[in-house]
Amino acid sequence: MEDATVEQLVPAGTGGPLAGTRLLPVAPVLAPLLPDTGLRRGTVLSVSGAGGATSLLCILLAQAMAEGSWVAVVGLPALGLEAAARLGLRLDHLALVPDPDTHWAEVVGILVDALDVVAVAPGRCRPADARRLAARVRERGSLLVVASPAAVTGRSAPRWPEPVDLQLEVGTARWHGLDAGDGTLQRRSVTVQSSGRRAAARQRRVRLWLPAPDGRSAPDDQSVPDDGSAPLVPAAIRPLKAG
């Protein structure tokens, strides 16, 4: 209602509750993986692993979404929306650009400016673009997540050309609930390892159910009595390496 030469009132409380905070909230089950109590704004993360990377991506972002952040996903046409919703993502605050075509760099740039979190598939990005994006992300205080879903067709995903600030990788993943011709997939026990630069350089590991039987994630403290369903690969479970 104002014209350009007249005062432009900036509404109080601009940006909602998360504006101006240095950290984005993260689900408690993943907190032991991070050097801070949340995800640092202005950094680049990567999420990868042989099985479970997409689900890990979802629970990584769920808490921030619940508190009002918008998330964009670029170049991941296979993202399962029902699974994402059950793992905690708000579909109405999710922006999807499954095929950015030749405008990849421009699209991601616009999204980094407008939204708190942008998840991208690696591969379309040249090193110069990656460096520019990292700088823009740092300036804007957004979060860039490079997500490498499981390579179902056997071709491994291309890598992000620059080093990232925090790397989350799914180590082992064991489904429970399937038998020979019987039962159904119920829950999956997963170990996630974090490493990275600077404050995140120390390697950390956490074990969780992803998903738990209700479709969400849950901590796996192994003191919960097993319901008798055997893990699918009955090899001896290797003990966790310290540190």
Add this chain to the structure above:
Amino acid sequence: MRTLVLWCPDWPVTAAGFDPADPVAVVHANRVVSASAVARDAGVRAGLRKREAQARCPGLVVVGEDLPAQARAFEPVVAAVTGLSPRVEMTRPGLLALDARGPARYFGGEEALCRQVEAVTVSALAGDGPRAPLPGVGIADGRFAAGLAARRGEVVPPGANRTFLSDFPVAALGDHELADLLARLGITTAGAFADLPADSVMARFGRQAARLHAVARGHDEELLEAGTPDEELAAQVSFDPPVERVDQAAFAGRAVAAELVDQLGQRGLVCARLRIDIETEHAESLVRRWRGDEGLGAEAMVERLRWQFGGWLSGTSAEATPTGGVTLVRLVAEEVAGAGSRQVGFWGGASEADRRAGRGLDRLRGLLGPDAVFTGALAGGRGPVDRAVRVPWGEPAPRRPPELPWPGHHPLPAPALVHPAPLAAEVVDADGTPVTVSARGRTSAEPSRLSIAGGPWSAIVGWAGPWTLDERWWDRRARRRRARFQLADRDGAHLCVVEDARWWVEATYD
């Protein structure tokens, strides 16, 4: 609808207690929000950083923004204008609007009404306070045009909105990013923008720009979106014992506001105009109307309750200060608008994060076209592809309710990767023979190895199924018989489907 708007220029400066002759800037979050006339002459503009403003105007006095104080200081003006017409609504401190039709008839014409409002405002602002700049009063068809008319002190004849708006810059419509974009295309005035064809604007720039385009063409902004609800949408809280302090009333007000927003949300509505009634134990009451164009969220409603109650208590109102404690707070949604793709969070209207995201997505839509940017919505369905859908950005969500029973839907958990096109696969038993499923739903042999899209063979370590699906069995041509399996190998688990002895991987449990 003929609307009168009263605009008190540089209200934040006046409310902070300064003269227009003092070089003052009001600052919020390190950015200038408002500046006095002298500061503006020196080059201080809204949006500048504090340092920059101080550089342009040495000797600048910088004051922090205090919205509650601005609202309290505006109360006498509101009360005075309410004396002329009961239906006054405030957008923000310094800016109010009212329906001009009745009062214009009463005072003998619109010009006469304008002069009345001006006189009443000036006398309310006079007193031992600072000298305030002269208010601007304007009348036009609709709040937006009337607001611009108030800056010029004009009465725009009925139906002449488009001509009146045509030589304003595009930025006057309120969207600076759009104005930048249009400037690069050579469109600098609202009139040139209005001359563009409407469907091109919608397709190229998105819904928000289409709304502004309609406004530039002179269509009453209110008629576009808001209306009175069919039933009364209100929530209230009574206090026993009565409360005397603003923060006590605000604390209880949060629950009331959340309840009202919830009622509206269930009907898919947001509140465009809110009426707040405050009553005391001595039967005094203060009723004010607040306008929120983007929809008022619960926090915004509570904020306005604070302003209203605070203004009443502090005695700046022409109505006597209340003599008793407050016994009733009532919030009524007098005008509502469809929620559409706007999100009203608890934290003030559609939050700034929502608006920023919406603008970014509109830009993307303009860049990539309407079929490239989506949000998501849950829908009903049987298979993983159907159970959640991508909704093109700016369109309403589809209407397949997910809560209805969908017999034959595949069991939880939902797979995290749903392949846009199913991947061809081969599944063989221990002898290397392809596994099939009979018409009765019996598997020919135990699946032993799996190869996806011609990739390497992997051993199957667990499997379950078949979940048979027989769709449209009554229609011989449209009949589809499929069976779903969950197959797991060392690397992961997949949701596979076999139809006519051919196997496909529909989804992967990543």
